[in-house]
Amino acid sequence: MYQRVARVRDDGRMSKQPKYRQVADALRREISDGKFPPGSRLPSENDLTERFSASRNTVRSGLMQLVSEGLITSSQGLGYEVRSHEVFELNASRFENLSFPQQGDAYNTDVRNAGRHPHQTFRVELKPAPPDIAERLKVEPASTTVLRFCHRFVDDVPWSTQATYYPEWLVNKAPRLTEPGDIAEGTTRYLAGLGIEQAGYFDEISTRMPTPDETRLLEMSAGVPVLLWTRTGYADDRPIRCTLTTLRGDLNRMNYEVSALANRDESQ
Amino acid sequence: MYQRVARVRDDGRMSKQPKYRQVADALRREISDGKFPPGSRLPSENDLTERFSASRNTVRSGLMQLVSEGLITSSQGLGYEVRSHEVFELNASRFENLSFPQQGDAYNTDVRNAGRHPHQTFRVELKPAPPDIAERLKVEPASTTVLRFCHRFVDDVPWSTQATYYPEWLVNKAPRLTEPGDIAEGTTRYLAGLGIEQAGYFDEISTRMPTPDETRLLEMSAGVPVLLWTRTGYADDRPIRCTLTTLRGDLNRMNYEVSALANRDESQ
DNA sequence: TTGCTCAACTTGTTTGAACAAGCTGACGCT
DNA sequence: AGCGTCAGCTTGTTCAAACAAGTTGAGCAA
Incomplete structure (x- = not known):
């Protein structure tokens, strides 16, 4: 069932962002804040599903977003890892x-x-x-x-x-x-x-x-x-x-x- | 229901590529072959669903792939367009x-x-x-x-x-x-x-x-x-x-x- | 100790369904 | 003719479920 994202909610500001983007934004923020330093692993999809009260597919959409931004990588069986840079x-x-x-x-x-x-x-x-x-x-x-x-x-x-x-x-x-x-x-x-x-x-x-x-x-x-x-x-x-x-x-x-x-x- | 992709099929070669990648590869090929020149529009998701005998979500995965390669763009209500380059x-x-x-x-x-x-x-x-x-x-x-x-x-x-x-x-x-x-x-x-x-x-x-x-x-x-x-x-x-x-x-x-x-x- | 199996994690792939929302042209009203 | 509405196209978002497949460590067997 489609469930419209709350329009006036969250931290008080208007935020009619789709849920998968909220997931991406939250994780991106936490990564840049150092909560997940380079090389560390993100919580599993199941954990995130619970945390964001979203379906696994929605969580995956958010993670995909971060992957295509080059921020994290995923490996089957292992999980998602914050990319570390070395130029x-x-x-x-x-x-x-x-x-x-x-x-x-x-x-x-x-x-x-x-x-x-x-x-x-x-x-x-x-x-x-x-x-x-x-x-x-x-x-x-x-x-x-x-x-x-x-x-x-x-x-x-x-x-x-x-x-x-x-x-x-x-x-x-x-x-x-x-x-x-x-x-x-x-x-x-x-x-x-x-x-x-x-x-x-x-x-x-x-x-x-x-x-x-x-x-x-x-x-x-x-x-x-x-x-x-x-x-x-x-x-x-x-x-x-x-x-x-x-x-x-x-x-x-x-x-x-x-x-x-x-x-x-x-x-x- | 999960439906394993044919392992020996297609053009005779081993091709156990997932279906969404087959979609991406086929379209990428047709774009580079000039079947869809820059600026032209791709068939709609529904058309591709029929053509590839896949669900709409699978077709979308393939299209997403091409989007994140920078090959095509999508606009709600309009469809997918082959990107044209101008540097x-x-x-x-x-x-x-x-x-x-x-x-x-x-x-x-x-x-x-x-x-x-x-x-x-x-x-x-x-x-x-x-x-x-x-x-x-x-x-x-x-x-x-x-x-x-x-x-x-x-x-x-x-x-x-x-x-x-x-x-x-x-x-x-x-x-x-x-x-x-x-x-x-x-x-x-x-x-x-x-x-x-x-x-x-x-x-x-x-x-x-x-x-x-x-x-x-x-x-x-x-x-x-x-x-x-x-x-x-x-x-x-x-x-x-x-x-x-x-x-x-x-x-x-x-x-x-x-x-x-x-x-x-x-x-x- | 060594090595194998396997259960229990992880992500990967696919389906079908439903509703939201942007775009366009046909139709009908003024 | 001009204009507005709306049906019918398009992509966007979300859910629930199922099975495939890579990884790891616990536990058992040699």
Whole structure:
């Protein structure tokens, strides 16, 4: 039976909020007040059913709300747990090409410096350029590109995926880009040795909820968005690579350090 | 009655996916295939109930899934609509202090250049520094700061909120920061006129699901994350401001253009 | 002690029903 | 023609019940 929520009640204020939202609001408040600290467990659905005089389904609706806000997680047989946050800082404005090797190693050193254990799987493909990549690389759509793909973990927790596309003309100059394994000295350094130096890049950052594929690959729980980071690298004003990085939003933060003096001359 | 989903069925593959997920997957596929283009409406819950031979609640679970993925929206009385995307580019690496005025105006000109109509509300507060702000401004926690708050719209659609904190010592030098209205020439330019020039900044970017407050202020629908952008501005290596910007993730993309030459000298 | 089983918890999935409430167009009245 | 009402669509909220399935610890057997 439908039971209209009291319109004038509660703490005296008008509150014609639906019951499931009252549940969510109450629990959210208690979590932020520290009654349920990160890592702790919430009362079971049955307990909450009693406490709020609501059906189990209604309580579940409220809990679902908090799950999709990224505040709590649920596991069958275990209960609901308050999510604890731990972010990894990602310094994006640093240039890797002087004393630092490239990608894999920038990541490796960063992670190790943080006292964590890095791990990654690697894959190389030949692939026709997707439209957005082709546009950024200034090549024909569906023209051949080399795709170097990385799946990265920190302490065996999936952290990010990275797909770097190289245009065909560059691969002709730098054939080792098609090597199926990691390039020991780093691709940036390898390219620099061939006289192709990444002199600048253009970064685009956006966010959205993960696709089912991303959810699987990054083992993401509900209510956590991804950070999408696209870096287009240039040498002599010509695009030489385009890197799409997908980062778990709950684990990563990106940093840029920019100085006015450095940028003064290149007013866009 | 509980009815176990067929284990060997469908297209011949093992598929012991729960029914509500089958609904979500089928619809997601049809949306990405273009059967339901952005802006179009999905069949009603009743139609889907028939099509999938499931109860209305099960169909709703599947639809909820897509809503929280940010793929569709629902409106009472109207139905489910496929979300259409339109992003606004935000050039974050540009320096505003040469020929461009500050914040409000960088935003105003950007929006107008895009052929859109900007609009913002403004507020000034005196507020004790929150811990994270105090740390970034290198002042005592809870010491006095001036908070200048902006609520921004594009074509009357809520776009972002921006809160800039100035430390007390700076306000003593630049009293107009407490003026309740907009500073016509822009705060950066006003400060530069007093010999305080923002020579660099440190940006931090992260993402998460919005809080209920943010959902209300930015009129966000379910399944859309926010982009959090923290900019700490420096003059002579001393923090002079800290700006927290909350951006609707479905409407914004941030860009950084960085050149190696510019950054070569300031290896951190 | 070790190891297995199982009862008793937990959340996950599904159904059917009922009523609330927003939206739209048809119909009929003025 | 103009306007208001309302039937009939839509999604939103809530309930009660049942069975599925993951987790854990108590207790029994080897």
